[in-house]
Amino acid sequence: MIEVKGLKKKIGQVQALDGLSFKAENGQITGLLGPNGAGKTTALRTLFGLLKADEGLALVNGLDVQRQAMAAKRALGLFPDPFGLYERLTPREYIHYFATLNGLGSKQAHTAVEAVLSRMQMQDIADRPCKGFSQGQRMKTALAQAIVHQPDNIVLDEPSRGLDVMSTRILRQTLNDLKRQGHCVLFSSHVMQEVAALCDQVIVMARGRLIVQGSPEELCQLTGQASLEEAFIQLIGTDEGIAA
16 A cells, blocks of 8 residues: 655745645555646655655555665565666566565576566567567566566556557556556556546646545546546646635
8 A cells, every 4th residue: 555644845946745645555546647747756756765755754555665765665666667778688687687676586586587577478578688679568578677576566657658559558457457466556647548447546636735536436426527537627727726
């Protein structure tokens, strides 16, 4: 489970997070939705310990990401930019490196790498350098390194950005598989259809704070709208009116 409580973070003169609180449960896919500049990426980076909050707590399985950084990070899988792979490495080498980085010993890492290569159906590309990989092959490699150490929680920042239709389909299937296995999946996205189709819970945020959290159906009922997109626009409009 992932939980943030009263997170505040100022970057330069911008209040990127302004008392943000939310919870993402195990066995669910939770979407983080907001306009540009809402603080979504800042929230995820703070959660993963890449940024330090000015105030508040970020908890992973009850572990404080600031005070118990190593244990918290091992309970998290971070999906990186698929286009930022080390192109000279093969997927096997790349995934093994991150397995050891997350605390697995040599034998454990070898077993875990073989298991995730099989799970992601990557045996045919496992020993090819990543340079020249298709979007789908890059996405599989990036996701495999995020889950190789079998973290309870997986965090993704706009995971379908730049992916083609088939790659996006594979990604969605994998996220649903992780959900069924009891993992907590938290991701940010600008693609409304993706959030509506995948998410059990949606966190709507703006100006660094929570506007509302609920299922897509609950947000539609709350706003009296037929689609998540229209509900989102109404909710964000309400926030702008309040903040003005």
